[in-house]
Structures are given as C-alpha cells and as structure tokens.
Amino acid sequence: MTEIIRTLSDAYLTKPSVITIGSFDGVHRGHVQLIETVKRRAQAQNAASVLITLHPHPKQVLRPDSNLLLLSTLEERLELAAQQGLDYIVVFPFSLEQSKLRAREFIQLLRNHLNLIEIVCGPNFALGYKREGTIEVLRALGAEMGFSVTVVEPCQFGEGILSSTRVRALVADGRVAEAAQLLGRYPMLRGIVVHGDHRGRELGYPTANLETPANKLIPANGIYAVRVQLGGEWFDGAASIGVRPTFGGGKRLVEIFLFDFTRWIYGEELKVFFVERLRDELK
Structure with missing residues (x-):
C-alpha cells in the first residue's frame, strides 16, 4: 500500500529510494510510463519507489498572472498516483523561497530525507534555481554524491508528445473524448x-x-x-x-x-x- 507523506521534511527513509519528481498534473499515460520505470528500477535494487509531486504547481507560484487551471487537485493527484503501486508519494511544498534552492541543495535534501540512489526523469528535466540542475549537472553531482540518473524518453501519442499541457488544451476545448485517450480515463x-x-x-x-x-x-x-x-x-x-x-x-x-x-x-x-x-x- 502506498504511503503518502504530506511534506518532504516529514520523510526519513532508511531504505534506499529511486525517485521521480514533477507536478504530475492529471497523472496521464506518460506519467504512468515514467512511474513504471521507477518501480522496475527500485525492485532491481531492493529500493523504495518514490514519486515527489510539487504543490502548488511551479507555474502558479512563479507566474501567478498565468491563471493556470489544472486537470487535478492535489487530493485527486495523490489518489491517482497511489493507484500506480508506488511505495511512497511525497508532497514537496513549492514556494518562491524553495524555487531559489540550488541544485546541490535540492539533491542534498533528497539524500537526507529519502536516501536517494537514483533519479528517473524525462530528457528535458531540470531542478534547482533557474533549472540549473540539468541532466548533465545531475549526473556530475551523482558521481560525487552517490546516485545515478536514468532518462526515460517522452511518451508519444498520435502526432505528438503526451504532456499535461496537451491534455489541458483538449479539455479546455471540450474535446474530452480525445483527452480521455491521453489520460487513460475520462476527464x-x-x-x-x-x-x-x-x-x-x-x-x-x-x-x-x-x-x-x-x-x-x-x-x-x-x-x-x-x-x-x-x-x-x-x-x-x-x-x-x-x-x-x-x-x-x-x-x-x-x-x-x-x-x-x-x-x-x-x-x-x-x-x-x-x-x-x-x-x-x-x-
């Protein structure tokens, strides 16, 4: 059964963990593909599978005038992610202050609280202040701090990459049957x-x-x-x-x-x- 931890500061895992990080709005088919890789990698290393979800959505914090509307509330996101069979889901409270964390500081938090040994992410993933923690930077930090980075190629669906942005556009346009194909369920x-x-x-x-x-x-x-x-x-x-x-x-x-x-x-x-x-x- 998945354990939900409401803030990263409350997490202290003794077992090593394989993690993925993101907003995961809608928990669509592409997210599920990423989660399946996390679970496989964790099982292969006798580690815990962990999903970290950022809340509020970074765009709502960094660009409050964007009026971003989401496919899922936090509780809906947690419920959907918990259905995927992860060991842990951790909420990372995102704020302007947290957005200024350097990549090294962020990784150190993950090492301290989640016993991080591997990050699973997409090719355009980055973390830390001004997205300085690119794949290349994370791999360099991993060599120094003792974790690896596994990149999962984006999920292609139809004529393009499956993303929350694409699903949101379909729902906003009323094309709910098409959105359902990308989500794997009805909006x-x-x-x-x-x-x-x-x-x-x-x-x-x-x-x-x-x-x-x-x-x-x-x-x-x-x-x-x-x-x-x-x-x-x-x-x-x-x-x-x-x-x-x-x-x-x-x-x-x-x-x-x-x-x-x-x-x-x-x-x-x-x-x-x-x-x-x-x-x-x-x-």
Missing part, C-alpha cells in the same frame, strides 16, 4: 452539490448544481454525456456547462442532469466523468 470534475436557481425543476428535469474547486480546469461550454459517481453508486447523465444563455446569461455554471433520479443530494459530493461533448449551449 473528471469533482464538486459539492449546491442550491442554484432551480431552473431545472421548472423545466421538468432534475439538476444538480456543482460547486467546483478553485484552479480546476472545467471543459469548454456545452452539453456533455457523463457518468456520475455518488458514493458507491453510478448514474448516467448529461452535464451543461456555460452561462445559461437561455435565461439571459450570468456566471458560468456546471449543472448535472441525472437520468431516472429524484433524490435530494444537496451538500453531497459528485464525481462527474466527461465521456463525450454532444453540442454547444442552447441559444
């Missing part, structure tokens, strides 16, 4: 059911207005076929995302329509899995 939005304007009841169908987390990427406006999880139950439904143009506009809303469903579920959490975009909003 998901989790939220609490809150009181809305009760338009759905007036129109003759049940609706659940979803309050979604801040900084979470919501698919483009439109109508979607969805699968919805409520506790241990699953339902088919449709999702309407937009500003309710039929009623004269307003703020952007996420409304879920559950088929053959009449219960009151205010205050409960729904997990909404986007299967396919059906059409634009009604005008």
